[in-house]
Amino acid sequence: MAISVLLVQDHTTTLEGWRVLLEAEDDIEICCVARDGRTAVDLVRGSPPDVVVMEAVLPELNGVEATRQILAETPRVRLVGLSVHNDRLMGKMMEAGASAYVGRADSHGSLVEAIRQVQAGNQYVSPQLIGAFGDYIRRSLSGRSSTLTPREREVLQLTAEGKKAKEIAAALAVSETTVRSQVWAVRKKLGLDSSAALTKYAVNEGITSPNP
Numbered sequence: 001m002a003i004s005v006l007l008v009q010d011h012t013t014t015l016e017g018w019r020v021l022l023e024a025e026d027d028i029e030i031c032c033v034a035r036d037g038r039t040a041v042d043l044v045r046g047s048p049p050d051v052v053v054m055e056a057v058l059p060e061l062n063g064v065e066a067t068r069q070i071l072a073e074t075p076r077v078r079l080v081g082l083s084v085h086n087d088r089l090m091g092k093m094m095e096a097g098a099s100a101y102v103g104r105a106d107s108h109g110s111l112v113e114a115i116r117q118v119q120a121g122n123q124y125v126s127p128q129l130i131g132a133f134g135d136y137i138r139r140s141l142s143g144r145s146s147t148l149t150p151r152e153r154e155v156l157q158l159t160a161e162g163k164k165a166k167e168i169a170a171a172l173a174v175s176e177t178t179v180r181s182q183v184w185a186v187r188k189k190l191g192l193d194s195s196a197a198l199t200k201y202a203v204n205e206g207i208t209s210p211n212p
Helices: 012-023 037-046 063-073 087-096 108-119 127-139 150-160 165-172 176-190 195-204
Strands: 003-008 028-034 051-055 078-083 100-103
Touching: 003 012, 003 037, 003 108, 012 028, 012 108, 028 037, 037 051, 037 063, 051 063, 051 108, 063 078, 063 087, 063 150, 078 087, 078 108, 087 100, 100 108, 150 165, 150 176, 150 195, 165 176, 176 195
Parallel strands: 003 028, 003 051, 051 078, 078 100
Antiparallel strands: none
16 A cells, blocks of 8 residues: 655645655655645644654744644654754654654755664654754753743744734634743843844744744
């Protein structure tokens, strides 16, 4: 039986390239696609695939947070992280529960191998990234963002993307008062005193992209 795969990527050209390459494999089937982390979480809830291939930096809900939510709710799903970004972000994806990580500059064969390996219950990091991942582990697996709750990380991302309190409240199904309290809590925990500082921090940590 073919491995069912959910592709999560917000760049159309990259998404279509992945689709074409993976559908050429006899043992891989693309069951659905998503362009942001929140949609990916909803799709997995509705019909879990065997493997999720998740871009790390996504709008609305980034790949790290989406990975945490998916694996908390559906632990049988295997997840492959994929991005052009640095070793810090790779480490965060693996901490969140990804079983594999592949760079977008890696060969098509690396992504196919990652999917097959995680489906078999193994872990995989592309050969080109093993050194970088080791460096990340040696430096530290902790940081200020680890003090934030999952909801606070979501609020941080949406705030950094320029969303107003009303928009964030609607997206998260909470009150505007709750959103403002959470933004205040995030600023206090991170020692940041402005929205600009929050945005810079979120970009530096790979929580959102410079141009979400």
